[in-house]
Each structure stands twice: as C-alpha cells, then as structure tokens.
Amino acid sequence: MADIDYDLVVVGGGVLGTFHAYHAMKKGLKVALLEKDSMPKSATVRNFGQVVPSGMNTKWQEYGRKSLKIYKKIHAKFNITVRQEGSIYLASNEEEVQLIEELREINRINEYTSILFTKAECLSRYPGLNENYVKAGLFFPEEITVEPRTMIGRIHKYLQKKGLSIFYQSKVIECYALGNEVTTQLANGRMLLSSKVIICNGSDFKTLYPQLFATSDLEISKLQMMQTKPQENYKIPGSVLTGLSIRRYEAFAECPSYLKIKSKELLESPEKKWGVHILFKQAMDGSVILGDSHEYADAENIDDLGFDLNMEIDNLMIKKAKEIFELPTYEINQRWFGMYSQCKNSDIFERTIDRNIHIVTGIGGKGMTGSAGFAKHNINQIFNI
Known part of the structure; x- marks a missing residue:
C-alpha cells in the first residue's frame, strides 16, 4: 500500500536536501525527507563547519548571507552549534x-x-x-562556525518537532511520475506518493538516473x-x-x-x-x-x-x-x-524530469554556506511561489 500523500518528498538528508525541506515546510507544505543512511554521512558532516559568504562570488554571497540569518534564527530557538566569532x-x-x-x-x-x-x-x-x-x-x-558532525542531526530534530516526516535508512531506488503525482519507491518495498520530488543526492550517482549523471559535466x-x-x-x-x-x-x-x-x-x-x-x-x-x-x-x-x-x-x-x-x-x-x-561549467546542477521530479546537486564547496539561502529561492521557483 502507498503511504499518505505529501506535497513534497526530498531525497537526501544532507544540508542541501534538509534546507529544501525546511523552506517547503515554512510555506505550509507537507514534507517527507528521505535519508539512505542512519544519519547523513557524506559532505555535510565531512567538512570544517565554516559558514563563510565572504569566500563566494557576488551571486552566492547573497545566498550565503541569507543562510547566516537562517542559521542564527534556528539557533535562537534550538541549539544547532552556531558560534558567531567571525x-x-x-x-x-x-x-x-x-x-x-x-x-x-x-x-x-x-x-x-x-x-x-x-x-x-x-x-x-x-x-x-x-x-x-x-x-x-x-x-x-558576521560569519559563523558550526559543528558539522552534529549540526545536521540537530536541525533534523528541530524540524521533526515542527512536523517534518524523516525516514532514515530509506534508500530510494526509483522515482516515476503518474499524472500529477510522483511515486517514490524505496528499497525496503515502501512507496511514497507526492506532488513533487526534489533529489539532492550529493555525489551518489549510481542509483538514480546514472546515465544522466554519466553524460553530465x-x-x-x-x-x-x-x-x-x-x-x-x-x-x-x-x-x-x-x-x-x-x-x-x-x-x-x-x-x-x-x-x-x-x-x-x-x-x-x-x-x-x-x-x-x-x-x-x-x-x-x-x-x-x-x-x-x-x-x-x-x-x-x-x-x-x-x-x-x-x-x-x-x-x-x-x-x-x-x-x-x-x-x-x-x-x-x-x-x-x-x-x-x-x-x-556552472555553479550548480539542476534538471527537471517529467515536470515534477527535480534534481538539485553539484553545489560544490558552497553547500554548508549557500544551501540554506539557495534552497529558499529554489523552493519558490519549483512551487511557483
């Protein structure tokens, strides 16, 4: 049996996927976040934890500055390890x-x-x-640091308190569109139905759409x-x-x-x-x-x-x-x-498949700094808000 409907399913519980889920929830959408491991284990936790808009070009600095405000706003309500020491x-x-x-x-x-x-x-x-x-x-x-190995887990706990459905150890093996809905098939046999899917798969290019990634830049x-x-x-x-x-x-x-x-x-x-x-x-x-x-x-x-x-x-x-x-x-x-x-040849990888399946990855070293601000912009674009 398919699970209850969601407005959005986000595939990938790293910083980029998590903030897409965060901003979708802020818009009043019902959201599920799927993470293939027991907790994110890739680039989101394997970095310095530096949030440095100063290192980015003008376009991404703007996203980074919005990210600073978002990190600080969340931290004021729930400790996500933010330290503002510049x-x-x-x-x-x-x-x-x-x-x-x-x-x-x-x-x-x-x-x-x-x-x-x-x-x-x-x-x-x-x-x-x-x-x-x-x-x-x-x-x-104005710039901050966070503890990368614990920060994302704390944001997840904060968002769960706000109503986000998070499914860990939930590897996605297929997404396919059926009319105006998308079916997300998990390796454990479970299916989720949603209006849209956003795939933030980091550097996992072997499971979903491998041919697309193999021919990309x-x-x-x-x-x-x-x-x-x-x-x-x-x-x-x-x-x-x-x-x-x-x-x-x-x-x-x-x-x-x-x-x-x-x-x-x-x-x-x-x-x-x-x-x-x-x-x-x-x-x-x-x-x-x-x-x-x-x-x-x-x-x-x-x-x-x-x-x-x-x-x-x-x-x-x-x-x-x-x-x-x-x-x-x-x-x-x-x-x-x-x-x-x-x-x-570009600053981020974005592809739309069957109108309602959106791939967003390849953010590079901008993830910890730029994701929160960029995801707000992208959710507005995808949902035409």
Missing part, C-alpha cells in the same frame, strides 16, 4: 594584501561588513600566529582533512583562512588584480598539484581542524579517487600549517576525507 583571511605577502584590500572595497559596495586588520592586530587576536607569515588580515564579523572533489588533539588553554576564534585560500576562493576572482596575480603562480608546485589551501577552525572540544586538499574525477569515475588517505598530502598540509600557526600540539587525533560534487 572569519579572517590572512595575507602573507603584498599581492595578497592587495587582494584583501580590493575585496574589502567590493564588500563595502555590497554592504557586507568587513574590517581590515593590521599585522599587529592579527597577531594580538590570533595567538600562535607566526609574525613572519602575516602581513594583514580581512575580518568578517559533474565532477567529484576529494578533500583531505585532519583534527588535532584538544589544545589545552588555547583558543583560535572563528574561521582562519590563509594566503592560499585568498588565491583560490572565487570571491577574490572578482578583484581587479586577481588574474594578474594568478598568472605569476608556479603551476608545478605541490600546493597546485594537490589543490591545497590551509584552513584552521577550532572545534568545541578544543581540537583544531586543519586542511584541506582537492583531487578530482568525473562523476562516472568516482571510484578512481579511491578510499585511502594520501599521507604525502597530509604531511604537506601539516608542514604549511606549522609555517602559519604555532599550536601547542600538532599531534593528530583523526584523519578523514570528504567528497562533494560540482559542475565544471
């Missing part, structure tokens, strides 16, 4: 100083608060920062990260992004000097080879998460990325991190990798 980009040379000065001007025009810190101010605010590394910093006080990025043991009597406030981030993040591509500065970079460096840029974020237990790296494969060749950690990459990241911060300990407690999907 984000800083640390410039290590005069070229990077020029880029952060240009980004400050862009954000002034966009009316997004940023503060230029002197070298002395950076050293005062961030203990252990190497004075030979930092030249200046650009600080964004989607690619997978594999990122290595690690976490130190807790740092006793030591605190790094907020998110710390460094010179390599300045040279990589898309926000800086809008700076007038960006292309000229990028053209001078050595293409054969280990940092280029592995897509390394160094980030620091202290978790609530006092440990420091650092990374990360980027290896790529087309969606149909995801298995080529393997399931091992490349210790050459980890050792490079630790070496670069030690050049920036002198932490009380660099003893590593955990190492892992995450995988996210992104498009080569």
